[in-house]
Amino acid sequence: MITAVCIVLACLFSLAACSSLPDPNPVLPQLEEEQAGDQEEDPVSHTVLEEYLSRIANDGYMAYTISAKEFGTVAPDGMDSSNYVAPLLKDVVYEEAVVTRIPKGQVLTLEFPEDDVHFDFFFADGQQNLIRQVRAGEEVFYQANFKDPSRKAAELMNDWYQALGEIAP
Numbered sequence: 001m002i003t004a005v006c007i008v009l010a011c012l013f014s015l016a017a018c019s020s021l022p023d024p025n026p027v028l029p030q031l032e033e034e035q036a037g038d039q040e041e042d043p044v045s046h047t048v049l050e051e052y053l054s055r056i057a058n059d060g061y062m063a064y065t066i067s068a069k070e071f072g073t074v075a076p077d078g079m080d081s082s083n084y085v086a087p088l089l090k091d092v093v094y095e096e097a098v099v100t101r102i103p104k105g106q107v108l109t110l111e112f113p114e115d116d117v118h119f120d121f122f123f124a125d126g127q128q129n130l131i132r133q134v135r136a137g138e139e140v141f142y143q144a145n146f147k148d149p150s151r152k153a154a155e156l157m158n159d160w161y162q163a164l165g166e167i168a169p
Contacts, residue, residue, distance in 0.1 A: 045094045047142060048133055049119055052112060057085040063114045066161045068106065074164035084160035091147035094131070099141045103127040108157045121157040128152035 055061040060080070067073035103124035111118035117135040122128065129144040129152055144153040 047094045048117065048135060048140075049094060049131060049142060050089060052110075052117070052119075053085045053089055057082040057089065063112060065111050065113065066157070066164055067109045067111065068161065070106065071165075074161060076164060077167055079164060079167055081160060081164075084156070084163060087151065087156050088144075088153065092151075092153075093145045094142040095145060097130065097141040097143040099130070099132075102132070103130065108154065108161055110157065121154045123154045123158075128154040 052061075052064075056064065060082075062076045062078070065073045065075045103122040106123040108121045108123075109118050110121070115135075117133070120132040120134070122130045122132075129146070131142045131144060131153060133140045133142065146153075
């Protein structure tokens, strides 16, 4: 009986000793690290448009207007616009675009009069993610590439414009 107890104790000691040994399969953690590195990071762009949108979202910047030739100009009048700005900043990359013809049709303009800069959002078919920046007399075009291809910059701007219109005097 004493021999059986000694054998059980010896087994317990050997199990305890084995559990403190280094991992016998060092390849597994390496594979996990490689797989984690394969995950796609959200691409980031840094445009003048994103700088201004960030100022509105994060700093409550109010020196802007949104206008449409057909319907007039609206201003924030103290409204927190961060809920309308966030979709224009999240899961999107803005890339410079080469434009040979300016789209015709409805345009919404996000303007920062104190800085003499504005951004035109186009509604023409297939151009709803095209944005023209006009700053110091120079034009730059951006293409908004959303992670969700059903999102359209012009539609997001229109939602924002409509919300501002509801609070306009």
